[in-house]
Amino acid sequence: MQPIVSCRGLTKTYGKGALSVQALREVDLEILPGDFATLAGPSGSGKTTLLNMIGALDKPTTGEVAIDGQALQSLNATALSDLRLHKIGFVFQSLNLIPVLSAQENIEFVLELQGRPSKERAERAREALKNVGLEGMEHRRPAALSGGQQQRVAVARALISNPAIVLADEPTANLDSKTALELISLMYRLNQENGTTFVIGTHDPRVMEHTKRHIELLDGKIANDTRR
Amino acid sequence: MITALAWRNIWRQPIRTALSMLGMALTSALLVFMLSFQFGSYDIMKSSVLRISQGFGQFQAKGYKADPETAKTIKNAPALRADLAKIPGVTASSSRSVAFVLLANGERSFAAAVVGVDMKDDAKISKLSSMVKQGRPLNATDTNAIVLGEGLARNLRLKLGDTVTMLGSGLDGSVAADALKLVGIFKSGVPELDRQVAHVPLARFDEAFGMNGQVNIVAITGNRLNDIVNDGRKLNALADKYGLAYLDWGALAPGIKQAITLDMSTAFIMYLTLVVVVVFIILNTLYMSVLERTHEFGILLAIGMKPAQIGKMVWAEMIFLSLVGNGIGILLGIAITLYFQKYGIVFKGMDAIYAQWGLPARFYPMLSTFSTFIGPSAIVISIVVLGVIPYRRVLGLEPVEAMSS
Numbered sequence: 001m002q003p004i005v006s007c008r009g010l011t012k013t014y015g016k017g018a019l020s021v022q023a024l025r026e027v028d029l030e031i032l033p034g035d036f037a038t039l040a041g042p043s044g045s046g047k048t049t050l051l052n053m054i055g056a057l058d059k060p061t062t063g064e065v066a067i068d069g070q071a072l073q074s075l076n077a078t079a080l081s082d083l084r085l086h087k088i089g090f091v092f093q094s095l096n097l098i099p100v101l102s103a104q105e106n107i108e109f110v111l112e113l114q115g116r117p118s119k120e121r122a123e124r125a126r127e128a129l130k131n132v133g134l135e136g137m138e139h140r141r142p143a144a145l146s147g148g149q150q151q152r153v154a155v156a157r158a159l160i161s162n163p164a165i166v167l168a169d170e171p172t173a174n175l176d177s178k179t180a181l182e183l184i185s186l187m188y189r190l191n192q193e194n195g196t197t198f199v200i201g202t203h204d205p206r207v208m209e210h211t212k213r214h215i216e217l218l219d220g221k222i223a224n225d226t227r228r
Numbered sequence: 229m230i231t232a233l234a235w236r237n238i239w240r241q242p243i244r245t246a247l248s249m250l251g252m253a254l255t256s257a258l259l260v261f262m263l264s265f266q267f268g269s270y271d272i273m274k275s276s277v278l279r280i281s282q283g284f285g286q287f288q289a290k291g292y293k294a295d296p297e298t299a300k301t302i303k304n305a306p307a308l309r310a311d312l313a314k315i316p317g318v319t320a321s322s323s324r325s326v327a328f329v330l331l332a333n334g335e336r337s338f339a340a341a342v343v344g345v346d347m348k349d350d351a352k353i354s355k356l357s358s359m360v361k362q363g364r365p366l367n368a369t370d371t372n373a374i375v376l377g378e379g380l381a382r383n384l385r386l387k388l389g390d391t392v393t394m395l396g397s398g399l400d401g402s403v404a405a406d407a408l409k410l411v412g413i414f415k416s417g418v419p420e421l422d423r424q425v426a427h428v429p430l431a432r433f434d435e436a437f438g439m440n441g442q443v444n445i446v447a448i449t450g451n452r453l454n455d456i457v458n459d460g461r462k463l464n465a466l467a468d469k470y471g472l473a474y475l476d477w478g479a480l481a482p483g484i485k486q487a488i489t490l491d492m493s494t495a496f497i498m499y500l501t502l503v504v505v506v507v508f509i510i511l512n513t514l515y516m517s518v519l520e521r522t523h524e525f526g527i528l529l530a531i532g533m534k535p536a537q538i539g540k541m542v543w544a545e546m547i548f549l550s551l552v553g554n555g556i557g558i559l560l561g562i563a564i565t566l567y568f569q570k571y572g573i574v575f576k577g578m579d580a581i582y583a584q585w586g587l588p589a590r591f592y593p594m595l596s597t598f599s600t601f602i603g604p605s606a607i608v609i610s611i612v613v614l615g616v617i618p619y620r621r622v623l624g625l626e627p628v629e630a631m632s633s
Contacts, residue, residue, distance in 0.1 A: 057627040085532025100236035112229045
């Protein structure tokens, strides 16, 4: 099976000389289609840095990243934007959504960037909201949604373009236990039903309980990679 | 949706946006009014000066302006005037002849320009007859009457009813001599006119100088100077048809034209300063709003929006803001200008001074497409062009760096 994500000898160093910090050290990692994996580790272990590399948001100091078979090193900013638009979905810790757009418009926005026609955009966005349990909240702006609802919209937006992989960085960090559990359950259901690949950066044990694969980072290295 | 997003973005901070728009609107309104007032004042100045005697335009033989010899004539003035009557902006035309003569009263003699005028037509073009301070102006039935400028009459020590001897050179080179009765003395406030010009009936001039129906000048007028200016192409074509030169207001009153050019240059610097200050204040506000949204731009980059698309969105925000602000300003400026265009503006205490120059006490702004749009357009274009600064900043954003801000 061809991996969705393939990292080879990935290192990332911030700063120069004596003040430099090595966030990733020779990381080799493959994410397979259908994975529902957590990227765990203490603060400063390199979770976010690795997610940024996989998400084509940042470039490694050395090493290679390939998404769906496409190497990222040779791509310019525009090509990387295109790759993110079509192959990667993101859910961040907070402030995910565009505040001046409604829930439905936030989701439609991705489809508009892809050049989809208006009618298709609206239908798919409504369907996506229904799928994450937010039917009837299409016209609410983010400020009128709870934190959990906002994260659900972010999940719906991440999935709307049927990406090869969804990357979530601390998606439950700002949520209460019940809402966090609901969000994880939602992502798990989508993984089970649609086979969507998820990589979730977290140190939340509630999240780790639900995942099928657990990747542990320590000091920029993969300390443990287990499947359940 | 990017357009909708740009529009909604400018209303995220409604008070800030409203203040920015208000700043632009007031500046635009001020520019519309000030430019209209300036052009209105110029129009009044030009019209007032040209109405004294010269008219809004003149036809002359080629070379007459540089070397005004009586022999340089318009041979078929009636046909020319008939053609002029077909041009919509021209409301009246008048034939004139001019000769440089010696005027004498007893032992006193002075050089003067004697103008033969047909009062039936010339009164529609020249206000000189209304400036007669002693006696009366020429009328259509006069035969041997003469009206002099105040300075000339004083130099010749003439009083009403005196006989003035005129000595000049006729069209065929013979001596042109005549004795005319002083019926009126005018005071135009223009020293050159008052010291050097005398008016006689055109028929008398024709006879004395042997003009045989030829004239030196056909002067024209219109309801507004701009009507004549707008007919410039037709008037020049008519001049070509008759082998003549057409002199517009600038050629007739070069001093006024230079004064207006100088005034415009000074005003331009003031307007430019105003535009630059406003544009940079607005740009600073907009740039701040871009900096505030760096995190959000990072999210947009992450979900696949291209840097150039975000840049265009920011640019669109600037265009919206400047269009709305300046649009309101234009409407406000038009309203203010139209009000004063109807009722005028009086500068109290200045009326006596203005009257000396033949100017009215009440000034009116003159709204035109140019005065309406040039100022606000300068603001909009400056903001749109300088929008490249935030645009370039957005282009240089890296997603991770932006999201961590």
